[in-house]
Amino acid sequence: MNLLLLIGLPLLTAVAVLLSRNKEQVKWISLLGSMAQLALAFMLFFIFRNERATGNVTQMLFEQNYPLFSSLNINFHFGVDGISVAMILLTSFVVVAGVLVSWNIEKMTKEFYFLLLLLGMGAYGFFISLDLFILFFFLEISVIPKYLLIGIWGSGRKEYSANKLALMLMGGSALILVGILGLYFAAGRSFDIMELSKATVSLSYQHILFPLLFVGFGVFTALFPLHTWVPDGHSSAPTAGSMFLAGISMKLGGYGCLRVATYLLPEGAKEFANIIIILSAIAILYGAFATMMQKDLKYINAYSSVSHVGFSLLGIGMLTQTAITGALMQMVSHGLMTALFFAVIGMIYDRTHTRMVGEMGGLMKKLPFISSVFFIVGLCSLGLPGLSGFVAEMTIFMGSWENTDAFHRIATIAAAMSIVVTAVYILRAIGNTVMGPIRNESYLSLKDAAWNERLAAIILVVGILAIGIAPGWLNDLLRPAAEEIMNRIAGN
């Protein structure tokens, strides 16, 4: 399977959007394009599984390698392993849903969809890149769309949030840049991940470069205390923007933390694992407690994202195969869940014109579909079995527990405590919005979800359920890849 399709198709769609003549065309082209991406992602998934089933155990499949800046040994090197496939699937789900929920964007529709598709393309490119330079390129490519999406189509303090997001992410990128350059020179002028994974980087270098890379990518994935762009950015972004930000962009960071920082600098990872654990345990609990005090639905989800993403960092910090698998599962799960959450919030906001929990109530009566989805996503967030969040969190806990010392145990217990706090804030949100008496008479005339919203929600719910009910497929996808990473860490 030609992986370049994954970049080419979104790009083609984006260009087609630019060339289209009216809003209807724009929307349908985007939808078709994103559906095609979804189909492509599924194809990739099945072909990948098939390859693996037929005994192809090469670490990366479908590799392609073209020289790009040959004088600097920069190559257009692509390939996927299970992690990438899972992430690509996630991206394609979120892209379709994002396109669908933005159906009623009136302002600058063409530009909106163009940027949205560009953002998706960046994510695909990022996940298939095996060259750090290209990876960085795709990571950075999303800065413009993110900034403009928030700044133009956002709400509230959108300029402030857009600025903050762009600048903080740029800060992260700056650290990543230094990190990958360090790797480049330390390993004899190569950006190639596969080559770097075989290279030996001296200990002192690892100890310098690992924090740079991890913190750099950490900014993208809301590493405490560099998470402050998350609440503002997410709450100001338009619905699809928040979905993309939390569903995809934050995953870029987590993926980078794992694939680049941890995988390529195993000794650094070991050295700093405890700090990562402390920070992520803090993020988990602190994010959860901070969420408890929020009144705006988007802020609730944004802070809860900080908490949930903390789990994936925790999993990485635990450095066991199961924990890393769990971390990856959490990324996928959180991506779907948080995208759905934002989608629902957007749907509610479109109707009630408020996101304040205190001003709503009893939405169940008039918006049964939306409310049910809200229930599902809330329950997923608090880790209900049968939904994806549970699988991921439990895998992380199981993996974390494999470390037998008191420090890891206490960190795990601390993280586990968040499941109670999560229940508190999620139930508070649910109880005050969809349940309870209707507080505003005008809500009695609200209309339930339209077809596009239903479809978007269903696509994401299917994803959540597919992981939650039968996690085996995801586990099979991620575990071997996590094993490769663990092998490197263990020094084999």
Add this chain to the structure above:
Amino acid sequence: MQPGLYHILFLSAALFFIGVYGFLTRRNLITMLMSIELILNSVNLNFIAFNKYLWPNQMDGLFFTLFIIAIAAAEAAVAIAIIINLYRSHNSIDVENAEDLKY
């Protein structure tokens, strides 16, 4: 007494600093221009002295001096043209009157 290299260098250094001092303190644009001429002349002295005392075999220093004189003239021409134009709009050739562009 024949003046040695150091005498001339001393003279040129003095001239240089006088020029710099003049450039920094004079308010009249023409005077500032003249101070720059002093700097250039100190350089000229340097070239000639080096040429004569240290590297008498080649004429590089002398030629350089000639070119500096020529360029200085050209520079002065353009500078004075600009100053005249400035005078037209500002009615003054005091450098302190031309401080609109700042921060």
Add this chain to the structure above:
Amino acid sequence: MNEFFTLMKSELVVTAIIFLLLFIKISKGIQHSSLLSLIQVLLLINFIAGFFFNKSGGLFGDMYQTSPLIVFQKNILSLAVYLISLLCTDWLKKTEHLPEFFMLMLSALLGMFFMISSGNLLIFYLSLELASIPVAAMANFDLSKKRSSEGAMKMILSSAFSSGILLFGISLIYGITGTLSFAAIPQLLDGSTLQIMAFIFLLSAFAFKLSIVPFHLWTADVYEGSPIATTSFLSVVSKGAIAFVLMTALYKVFAPMQDVWYTMLVILAIITMVIGNLFAIRQQNIKRFLAFSSIAQVGFILVGISSGSEIGITAVVYFVLIYTFSNLAAFGVAAVIAEQTGKENIDDYKGLYKTNPFLCWILALALFSLAGIPPTAGFFGKLFLITAGATKGSYTFITIAALNMIISLYYYLRVIRAAFMDKNDNPISTIKLNASVKLAMIICGAGILLVGLLSWVYDYIHSLSL
């Protein structure tokens, strides 16, 4: 004799054009607007001519040197001049003294060509003056404007002052080595105190032309006062040329003192980036804003230069090429708006997207490119500069450089925010773009998008710089 024509063809073409313009001026035979078209065609020819008969070699006892790399550098400058002539069409049409403006500009260009090719301090000095004195006159080209003459005055005085310092340095070098030839000087240098002193004098003059902090203070005032055609020439062509020469000077002439100048460059690069950025944050006038932004960009160029190897050369040349497109696009937009509405403040750009989406996208591309955000070429340019800077392995330096990208992103985003997001009840009305302006902007936009992605450009430059 044949060699004379092939090796010096860039200079000869420019000289020919200058003379042609002189004759036209004297004969007064051609109408204003068709003259401009003629000039644009001539400049295009000049640019295209740069691609033929490229050879390495030296003339006049190696006082003049050329190589494919040098020709390539000259081509970048020619391209920039051509683009300026297109972008500033509106302003140029209004100027009374059109041929003179181009004569001055081309003289300066000629000076830069010689400067890049110089193999001797004398030629270098002469060409440097040739490259700067006409620019001062160009800065004063808005004859009726107070600010224009103030800027020109500041430029000519400071430039003369820096020439004085430069000459003093050259005279010391001459005193030490007894030669002015680039080829001979390095063998005679050993890093003594006096040599360092002379080098500092020389470097300060370079720093002045290149607007390196703290020698940069004239930059913003002159940029703001001058007509935009001059400003863009100053910020792109002058900077590029000096950057090229600085590399020659450092890598060839002062190669034995690499330890000294590396540290110096690191210090200067850091303060240049930081100060340039800090000043840029606050600016309201778009020209002044771009002035400080270009100072910060120079800081990045210094990061690349500090590598002292062919990676550095490649990265700098590549960056200047990209910088040409990006900065000219930004200046082009500013020029069009300033000329047609008289507005030069960033706040005036509010709501621009509503009325002028094309200009806005070009502006956005340009600024993102300057900020170093992909997929624009600026990303690659900056990245390679930093890569080059990293060859020496000083990660603190690289980190500071990378962190400076955050501040620079902040102020570039300010403009973008004004253009795209801020509401304005009374935005700049829709501007009708001249065909040539549009062409130039499309060229710039294409350059910004493609130069980075088409990696062979970089590889080509690399092959030249080896």
Add this chain to the structure above:
Amino acid sequence: MPNVTAIALIPLLPLAGFLLLGLFGRKYLKNSSGIIGTVLLLASTILALYTAYEYFFVYGKVAGVYEKFVPLQLTWLQFSPGVSIDMGLIIDPISVMMLVVVTFISLMVHIYSLGYLKGEERFPTYYSFLGLFTFSMLGLVLASNIFQIYIFWELVGVSSFLLIGYYYDKPSAVAACKKAFIVTRFADLGFLIGILILSFSGGTLDFSTLIERLTSPETNEFKAAAASTFLGASALTWGAALVFVGGAGKSAMFPLHIWLPDAMEGPTPVSALIHAATMVVAGVFLVARLFPIFSVAVPGVLEIIGWVGAISAIVAAIIACTQTDIKRVLAYSTMSQIGYMMFALGVSKYGGESGLGYTASMFHLFTHAMFKALLFLGAGAVIHYVHSNDMKDMGGLRKLLPITHITFLIACLAIAGVPPFAGFFSKEEILLAAYNNNMAIYWIALITSGITAFYMFRLYFNIFWSKELPSYTKATKGKEGGFVMMLPLVLLAIGAAAAGFIPFGEFVSSDGTVLHSHFDLTFSAAPVILGLAGIFTALWLYKKQNDKPAKLATSLGGIYKMAYNKFYIDEIYLFITKNVLFNLIGRPAAWFDKNIVDGLMNLIGNITQSISEGIKKVQSGKVQQYAIYFLGGVIVLAVLFIYIWK
């Protein structure tokens, strides 16, 4: 051998009901949803009974011992070799017993709800939630893997949440469902960590293997688990204790019981099903499931279990005496009875005669399910009739609600331990087990049984006797509920009356062997007499409306007030959540984030801005100053490079 399809269908049929009604009920199956749910459950019940028959009488007994079968085990999530979450079916005496109880009670509730909730707008939703609950509960009892039980544990929790919050527009219902979920969730945290400890110690998540490894002191796992200690207790002790915390939360053991009374906000049939007969006994079931580990490996924890059960039993009983909301009385009574089951396990040992407590506990679970469901459904019928939960609005209903009255009375007698009703037999065994092992607990249990009889009959007299309310006549209020509501009452009444005669020890015992129960009249005398005393006290106080109860209450003073206010445990929780969780942690965290973390980022921005503002004077516009900076630059470079670094 077990019939896998049949067994698997038992939970899957209700699941099908949930999916069918949940997805399409609102639109397409508005009227038929109740029937669909009930029919599916009926099938499920029949299969359960069939399974029970097959197990107990056909294949279950191998060489005189009821074996444990795991006919199906599918890997659901593999963690590492040997450690995986499996979805399996376990067939052993307790799971089969629970299958019968759950399906039967659920069926009763399904039928009953057809009448009770007739005409409700969210009827299909209700039945789909019931289906979900039944599925989850059946999955829980059939779980073959400790993580599987946790999964279904959470699912029953959420179904309970959904059903308590069924009247979602009632703020009190919303508050109650949140409270129920959060409190049990808190306990589940303990359960989860317990699972992590046990599974790590045992190297497996599978029940059979886990029990095998952690009960024989020879295995490496056991040695390692016993050797690693934390705060003075072995890993095994911690694991088992934490698992019990989970069980205690779900089973509303003191002090994690506070959610149960509030959970009565749900529809009454739901209370009967979830909060009386099935879900709340999950904790007991969990302890029973892991009983070998508790009794063999960590007897200390078992002792704790005993005491927690005993305390819960008596505390709940005392509180029940003072409540006036009839459902709350029943809720506290449930808690008290579960306390019995719990301490019965606590005083039991593994295997043989000394495993009497285990059998007794399960037996009581079984009988309790019958009579408590009956009580709730009866109470539901009353509430349905008078539209109030409060005793003050009731009285003299025996004539108006004859069937309800009789069945309720049977249930009261059963719970009061009056022979020959079901409660007598099971309670008897429990007391015997306690007597044999722990006298202190025995005395508590004995007193509690007296109090139980008292408050149950207080309830009974208050509802059906006491004052005759003039507004309640057949003419004004109509007849009691229809056939669908009365049928379950009658069926359950039969169960409550006759279930005690089942020779339970023959089927269920700690190690699968047959345990013969023997009756000792002398031993039975004490509890029966105490129970009768309680009944007569209630008769004396409440048969007719008078001021004796009020006088008694005043004379008891502080104790009465404390009991009336449920010993202020709710207030303590409220204080902790409100002041500690929200004000002491949540608010500072939010503040910290907004002001410190975010403030830091903004501060960086502001500092940059102000530096930028501060240095603007450098660019003074004076060309001579520029020259000074120029020279300054030269001088600084010269000084640096010539004098300092040279």
